[in-house]
Amino acid sequence: MNMVGFVDATVLPPQLPAVLVRMQGRSAMVYAEIETDEALRRDGGGGLDDWELLDVLMSLPLGEPVPVRVLTPEQRRALDRAPEWAVTRAGGEAVRWCRTPVKPVLAVSFSRRWDPGLRTAHVFSSVCAQAVVLPSEPGDPLVAIEADQYGVGLGVGQPGGPVRVIVPPEPFRGRRHSLARWWFAEHVYAQLSAQKRNAVEAESAAVERQRLNQRL
Known part of the structure; x- marks a missing residue:
């Protein structure tokens, strides 16, 4: 999904990895910048x-x-x-020697309606910027006003497709490094690592199936 429309490309590059993260009973796609040096130093060590x-x-x-x-x-x-x-x-x-392995940048709630999407976005307000993506443009103009008031991005689109931005999200302004933010970064990193391992295993399995089919 191309999220570059939400904020300037220098803040959020278009190819950031993303993973579905569940927090306090609500789920959002979290886009994060991987701290490459730390990830390499861990050498597959995962998250804490x-x-x-x-x-x-x-x-x-x-x-x-x-x-x-x-x-x-x-x-x-x-x-x-x-x-x-x-x-x-x-x-x-x-x-x-360890430090935070990723920097969570944006949590995106894909929701059919604004109110539940906003509630989900607020769950992630202490760790990164937030946005809500609806399947169609809201009929109530107050939705955009409310999004701007809360600093929550508002877009229209579908998971896996382009998003048209109505209201860009405010950049996250964390005042200090906190235990909760470090734990969240570790959780996101663990999810991203598992997602990558699953993709590699699936690709390896597909290659092996192809080799077997060629032998038959």
Whole structure:
């Protein structure tokens, strides 16, 4: 789906990966910029969904050793669960190497009606910009006014097709890096990684079927 119409192409390139993400019982397509260096460093390590561990990691400076003795017993136990690509421990010190693997840019709710679409968009308001895409232009002009008031993008289109923009979304202005935003980035990254693995496996299976058919 070409989302370049929602915001300037320098903010949202047209080929951003996207995945369907469920949050608080509501689903939206989340477009994200992959932090390539971090993804390569993880080398398929996936995402971190351990809230307690992420909380400890946020307290550690990136790339700098911290004496493990200054951590609480609960923090040390959480750190014990960290994969090797996230934290290294030696000589009584711990060094955090991991950081957020993606930057969520836009959550798009495809909805038949504006009100439920807006409710879904609001669920993602603390982590990225939001937009609602309807199958046809709303008959009520107040919908566009309300979208502009809330800073939520409004478009018309279908999943997988072009979107005509009526109201562009406001850029996301996160004041600080929070635990919730890091967890969400990890969740999106895990979903994108699983989606990529499934696509690779499906392609491999298709190639193998083709080879078998050629032998018959």
